[in-house]
Amino acid sequence: MAEASRIFQTTLMPSLSQTLSLRKHCSHQTVSIRRTSPAIIRCTISTTSSDTSRASTAPQPIPWGCEMDSVENAAALQKWLTSSGLPPQKMDIQTVDVGERGLVANNNIRKGEKLLFVPPSLVISANSEWSFPEAGEVLKRYNVPDWPLIATYLISEASLMESSRWSNYISALPRQPYSLLYWTRAELDRYLEASQIRERAIERINNVTGTYNDLRARIFSKHPNLFPEEVFNMESFKWSFGILFSRLVRLPSLDGRVALVPWADMLNHSCDVETFLDYDKSTKGVVFTTDRPYQPGEQVFISYGRKSNGELLLSYGFVPTEGTNPRDSVELPLSIKKTDKCYVQKVEALKKHGLSASQCYPLQVTGWPLELIAYAYLAVSPPSMSGKFEEMASAASNKNRNNKEIRYPELEEQALQLVLDCCESSISKYTKFLQASGSMDLDITSPKQLNRKVFLKQLAVDLCNSEQRILFRAQYILRRKLRDMRRGELKALKLFDGVRNFFK
C-alpha cells in the first residue's frame, strides 16, 4: 500500500460517463442531490466536527460504507466487479482469522502465479471521471495534489449513494477504517505515551485537518454548490483519508502513481510475504505474483510494504503478533543537551544537514543505523573537536546517501553510553505504561465504548511490548560492548602498570 507522505500525479485511465447536474443545497442535516432526471437522493450526514480533545467522544459514523466484518457487502462487491469486467478469480472474499475479511483461495494457486488482473476501468485514480464533472474540474484548476483529490472524489461519489458508479465498492468499505486517525487526542496520550508513533499520529491528524481546512478556505467556500459543507466536512475527510491510508496502492510500474484498487484492497498483510501489488503492462491490469503456493481454503496475503509495527498501527490499525515482523523497529530519540558548551555550534551543524537538536533513529533487533552513532558522537564530543562537528552532522543525516562509517575511538565509549542511556530511559517509559495498563481505568460509559477502549488498549499493549523488546535487545548488546570495551581498557591499564613497575 502507498506511503502516505508521497504525493503523486496519476494518469491511470478509468472512465465513466455519468452526467449528473450540479449538487443542490439541502436542509440542515440532509443532503439532497438532484440529477437531470427528477430523482432526488437524500442521505443523512453528520455535521458534528470531531473534538479530539475529549476522551469520551466516540467518533461520528459516516452514513456510507459498512461494518468492517460485513461479508454481505463484500459479496455484492464481488458480484458487481465480475459483471463490470473483473476476470474469473482464484479467490473469494470470506470471513478470515487475520484481518476480519480477506481473500481466500478457491483453487490451487502455484508459487510465481500472477493473480487479480484488475483492469484500469475498475481502478480509482486522480484521473477518474467525476459523477459531478464540474467538481473535478474545479479541483484540477486549483492543482490539488492526488491524495486530497482522490479523498474529495471518494466523498463526492459516496454522497451519491446508489447513483455513483462506485456504489458497490463504497458500500463494502469500512465505515470506520482502523487507523490512528480515529483515535482521539486523549486516547493517543493515554495509550501511546511511551511510543514515538504517538507523535507521528498527531502530525498525521494535523496534516489531514490542515489539508481539509485549506481546501475549504481556498476552494469549497467559493463553490458551495459543488462542495456543500454538509457533505465535505472534517468528519467525511477523516473517513476518506482513513480509507486512503489503509487502502491506497502505489504502482511502481506507473511511476509510483497512486490508486484505489477495488478487490485487490481486500487482501490482508502478512509480514512473511514478499509480494506487492503493481500494474502489469503486458496484461494491462493490477496484479501481484505469489511468492508461495496456496491450497483451497487458505487465506492469500500480500505485503503492505516493509513497515514497522508502529507504522502498521498508524495506517492500518493493527499490530502483527509479537516477533513475527522482521522489519519491526522502534524510534529512539536522541538530543543535544541544552547545557552543552557547544550547543549552538552543534545545532547549526545539524541544521545544515536538515537535522535538529532532537532526532529519532530507528532501532531494529538486528542493529541500528550508522547515522545514529554519528549523531551520538556529535552529542558527546567536547569543544576541542569542534572542527569535526560538520563531518559528524553530515554523517548523522540519512539524506546523505553515500554515508561512510565514521569512527572516533576516543569518543566510542561515551557515544555508546549515551545510546544506552537513551534506550534505558525509553524502556522505563514502556515499563511504566505496561505496568499501569493492567489497572488502567477505562473510563467507560457504555458497552460499545468498553469494546473500543479494550481494543485500543490491547493494540497499544501489543505495540509497546514489541517496541520494548527491540530496546531490550539493544540494551543487551550495548551493555556487552561497553563491558568488553572497559575490560579491554582495564587490561591495557594493568599491562601498562606492569610495565611501569618493571622499570621501577
Ligand SMILES: C[S@@+](CC[C@H](N)C(=O)[O-])C[C@H]1O[C@@H](n2cnc3c(N)ncnc32)[C@H](O)[C@@H]1O
Ligand atoms: C487493504 S484493507 C484489507 C481488507 C480488509 N480486511 C477489509 O475487510 O476491508 C486493510 C485493512 O485490513 C486489516 N488488516 C490487513 N492485514 C491485517 C493483519 N495482518 N492483521 C490484522 N488486520 C489486518 C486492517 O484493518 C487494515 O486496515
